[in-house]
Amino acid sequence: MGETITFWVLAVVSVAAALGLVFSRKAVYSALMLGLVMLSLAVLYAVQDAPFLAAVQIIVYTGAVMMLFLFVLMLVGVDSSDSLVETIRGQRFWAALAGLGFAALLVLGVGNAVFGTAPGVGQAAQAKGGNIPALAEMIFTRHVFAFEVTSALLITAALGAMVLAHRERTRPKATQRDLARARFAGPQPSPLPGPGTYALHNAIDMPALLPDGSVSAKSINRVLARHELEEGYTPTDPEKAELIRQALAKGEQEERDKGVEPEQPLQVKDAIIKEDGE
Amino acid sequence: MTTHYLVLSALLFSIGALGVLLRRNAIVVFMCVELMLNACNLAFVTFAGQHGSLDGQLIAFFVMVVAAAEVVIGLAIIVMIFRTRRSASVDDANLLKY
Numbered sequence: 001m002g003e004t005i006t007f008w009v010l011a012v013v014s015v016a017a018a019l020g021l022v023f024s025r026k027a028v029y030s031a032l033m034l035g036l037v038m039l040s041l042a043v044l045y046a047v048q049d050a051p052f053l054a055a056v057q058i059i060v061y062t063g064a065v066m067m068l069f070l071f072v073l074m075l076v077g078v079d080s081s082d083s084l085v086e087t088i089r090g091q092r093f094w095a096a097l098a099g100l101g102f103a104a105l106l107v108l109g110v111g112n113a114v115f116g117t118a119p120g121v122g123q124a125a126q127a128k129g130g131n132i133p134a135l136a137e138m139i140f141t142r143h144v145f146a147f148e149v150t151s152a153l154l155i156t157a158a159l160g161a162m163v164l165a166h167r168e169r170t171r172p173k174a175t176q177r178d179l180a181r182a183r184f185a186g187p188q189p190s191p192l193p194g195p196g197t198y199a200l201h202n203a204i205d206m207p208a209l210l211p212d213g214s215v216s217a218k219s220i221n222r223v224l225a226r227h228e229l230e231e232g233y234t235p236t237d238p239e240k241a242e243l244i245r246q247a248l249a250k251g252e253q254e255e256r257d258k259g260v261e262p263e264q265p266l267q268v269k270d271a272i273i274k275e276d277g278e
Numbered sequence: 279m280t281t282h283y284l285v286l287s288a289l290l291f292s293i294g295a296l297g298v299l300l301r302r303n304a305i306v307v308f309m310c311v312e313l314m315l316n317a318c319n320l321a322f323v324t325f326a327g328q329h330g331s332l333d334g335q336l337i338a339f340f341v342m343v344v345a346a347a348e349v350v351i352g353l354a355i356i357v358m359i360f361r362t363r364r365s366a367s368v369d370d371a372n373l374l375k376y
Contacts, residue, residue, distance in 0.1 A: 003279065004279070007279070007282060007283070007286075011282070011286045014286070014290065015286070015289055015290065015293070018289075018290050018293040018294070018313055019293060021293075021297065021306075021309060021310065021313060022293055022294075022296055022297035022300060022301065022310065027303055027305055027306055030306050030309055031309060034309045034312060034313060037290070037313060037316065038316060041316055041319070041320055044283070044320060044323075045320075045323055048283070048323050048324065048326075048327050049327065050323050050326070050335050050338075052335070052339075053319075053323060053335055053338055053339060053342075056339065056342055057319075057342070060342050060346055061312075061316070061342070061345075064346065065312065065345070065346060065349050068349055068350070068353055069305065069308075069309060069349075069353070072305060072353045072356060072357060073305060075357060075360075076305065076356070076357065076360045076366045087302075087369050091299075092300060095296065095299035095300050096296065096300070098295075098296075098299060099292055099293075099295055099296030099299060099300075100292075100296075102292045102295055102296075103288065103289060103292035103293075103296075106288035106289075106291065106292060107285050107288050107289065107292075110281065110284040110285055110288050111281060111285060113281070113284075115280040115281060115328060118279060118280050118327045118328045118330075119327075119328075119329075119330035120327050120330065121326050121327055121330060121331065121332055121335065123330060124330055124331050124332050125332065131332075131335075134332050135332055135335060135336060135339070138332060138333070138336050139336065139339075143336060146340060150340065150343050150344075153343070153344065153347050154343070154346075154347055156347075157346075157347035157348075157350045157351055158350070160350075160351050160354065161350045161351060161353075161354040164351070164354035164355060164357075164358050165354045165357055165358065167361075
């Protein structure tokens, strides 16, 4: 009776969480849903007389694997959400159809099979003095070769991950001496003017004013300013928005004077990347 | 009860397969593969109970070991692709296509 109740509660939870994993837009939600599925499966293992597997499931899956997933998600960028454009025509429809057909096939096939009452593993485990001693005896006698090969697999995986994630340094690391030399040989040995100096406002996006009243292009981050102008995040005060616009224009003019092509606006850049990709 | 567990396992496996077909973020696709592996493990454990022997649980244990190794390598590959292509979408890794 207890097993039946546990099963129905956890079955509903795990199927709902699995659907959430597939259909949630944000990858972090997907990861948390997967963690929920794994935890419910661990409880189902425990109910089915597999305490060792339940512990391993929690330690390996919800502990190590999920942490690794979240780690990589944070590394790659949490907001790397799916694009909604279908690259293959009708892919979503056919994929859904294939998934539903597959589910129906599996469930009908399994549902039609007739099983006798399950004896459970309790007796087999009891004969060896418990679940874990029984599993240990099987691992270290009959399956000892597979177990040893597993260690080779794990070492190869660890080595492979290190090789894949390693980045070769193509130039020697800059020492403090190199940095100091580059700075004093460059055009501006002093620190750049801070944003908002002598201005009405000391926010990070407000350009500093020079003694003659014009804006200093060096005092603000050009990427930030362009982002604000393009996405419409400029201050509501038109005077302040004008200052940001002036600083951006002045910076680009200075770059053009030096013979450097100023960076393209973001939309243009995206279009170029798209053309390259096609 | 065996049938119930197997149906649950089949459902989870098909949801995972559906996710692999539908999603295009490489990390989410990978999570769906993990879901499919977990569903298989549930079937193994269930059959161990049905047959009254521990072999199914042993196989499930080995599946977990292989899955852990697979996750490590797969995520390393995803990070590497992200470094060169600046994207985790499976659509952007298409340089071998033509």
